[in-house]
Amino acid sequence: MKSCVSFTLLACSVWQVQDQDAKPAASNVPRAEYPLAHADGRVSFRLKAPEAKKVQLQPGGADNGLGKRAYEMSRGTDGTWTVTTPPAVPGFHYYWFVVDGVPVNDPGSECFFGYGRECSGIEIPEQGVDFYDSKDVPHGEVRMLWYHSKVTGKVRRAFVYTPPGYDAGTEKYPVLYLQHGAGEDERGWTAQGKANFILDNLIAAKKVKPMIVVMDNGYADKAGQPTTRMFDFRAFEQVLLDDLIPKIDATYRTLADRDHRALAGLSMGGMQALQIGLPHLHKFAYIGSFSGPPLGGFNVNTSYGGAFADPSVFNKKVRLFWLGAGTAEGRFADAVNTMHGNLDKAGIQHVVFKSKGTSHEWQTWRRSLHDFAPRLFRD
């Protein structure tokens, strides 16, 4: 594979044409040639904007090899603006263009709901890694489930993964409730996270107990109440406990007890797993916080209503307590380490997972799910 060490737009632009390994990104809409993902992780972006004065590429996330700063794009004589980035970290990264100061999506990309709006996204393949690919194995389904919430007074939508063979069988399954992060929604775990393919592949390899995975929207406003403030999880907690779990247990062939029910999530969803799961250990025997540690400090005696105060009680009750973060996550990784140290000192059984080289992004969470799911529901 050739490299582009002396990085200049012009050189890379010429080089592109010769790059036999470059492919339209998997995140593109059908038949869109750009963005073009190079085998070494570089990405070539293109936008036609003949009348624009200035066009930039703005990567989302951080520490993913693309950085936080916008890239200036170069105008070709035909009014097409291009840029090729240095190699990005593998995985899924949000991005958008900035056309004369206005953030806009790339018509070549599918849209992915993040930052509270539809965003473009770029999928960078990880060499030799295929645990989240759509392979020729039996596939589970992802179902959109509409249900009436007494808490919100409205119809809500959840995404529900049912494992391969669900319809043909009669057995009951354990359930993982799996939450998205802030600014995302119930689509995130499948569209960005590929949770269904991760489960399909683990199930095909017999590395995981077949399970149902429920991915709800983590936002909720109580009926007749003002809009919920960010990171106030009380309305969602009530939806989860009083509306969603009963609905899931009434609709699917579930093993409807705590020993067969897990709660996990990423970032905000990981915080929800802790804040909602720990006070309700009679409902959940497995808790996973993916990049969702307590950022404001952790005290093993008092945090989370004293759930950890008696280690012997906790260790007996909780069948899996899982914490994870990417090594490039900064304060999230630090807070996971702090919690980990305190739990260790107190003798609280738990698992810590570190995703090497990845930031507060979906590759961390794909890897997290891939590590977490096989630990669930073991006899």
Place this chain on the structure above:
Amino acid sequence: MKSCVSFTLLACSVWQVQDQDAKPAASNVPRAEYPLAHADGRVSFRLKAPEAKKVQLQPGGADNGLGKRAYEMSRGTDGTWTVTTPPAVPGFHYYWFVVDGVPVNDPGSECFFGYGRECSGIEIPEQGVDFYDSKDVPHGEVRMLWYHSKVTGKVRRAFVYTPPGYDAGTEKYPVLYLQHGAGEDERGWTAQGKANFILDNLIAAKKVKPMIVVMDNGYADKAGQPTTRMFDFRAFEQVLLDDLIPKIDATYRTLADRDHRALAGLSMGGMQALQIGLPHLHKFAYIGSFSGPPLGGFNVNTSYGGAFADPSVFNKKVRLFWLGAGTAEGRFADAVNTMHGNLDKAGIQHVVFKSKGTSHEWQTWRRSLHDFAPRLFRD
């Protein structure tokens, strides 16, 4: 309700503030205030673009009250550009902004796949019409089904509606195969068309036989072959007949015979219903072409391989032949009328549906499905 007869941006802008009936459009992302749908069908659009020289609103579609031409938006002192349109026809309309010549999506809107890319869309309520609303009735599910296609050599995704109570029951259901239009995909019938809510409401009112609805992607390339040209349906035909129908019948509790199988679609999908359905009447007893008539002329003796040549055979075999279009559809409506006239003359039993005042757009197809579905699978 006040009106805004003398249409000026300034007047409407002032008037907006007093419009108690204006609401964020149902097609907006959560918490986006704009686009703002007024009770009389006008829409106020807004985009923050302080550095842009020129911002326009470009409606998709045609004859929907918004017209084909772009609207010039006015810049406020804070760099926010606004426009309020004249009343639009009810239903769903694609749109986008044009910022210094570049078509871009509205960050306030959900994205909808149309025109081969992600687009913004605006939902204009139709007063007194709720047949496609999400109501407090039992809801069916919409399932994403991944299946391996021998024809394409790839994994494909279909959307499958299963009626309320499907999981709890044991009965078998008839199946409607329902296709999207050109530039759209398997998401269209639920995201834009609200087909699931239409069926939910019809089923709750006992106006339709509960059925499974399969919405596949209408594009396909044969394995190892060049990319299929537009409107060449041969690869998709083979996928439908050899891959999809067997997969559906193997996966769901279907009544797997022609008397319980329908094929319909909109626009390109309606053409597929005719071109694929008519030569395969041993597979389908019900055919619906929503705004998908033969645009190149129709001869009752020779068109579609002579499927209509013997009226008595056709009338005996086909339990429903359904044609529809919006009255504002121009050549599509004309071609439906031409076919209708020829079929009448030949004594071919069929149903013609006219959607009053709507164009080649989703409101026509929502109404089409609402008329078509109750006629299916009657004993």
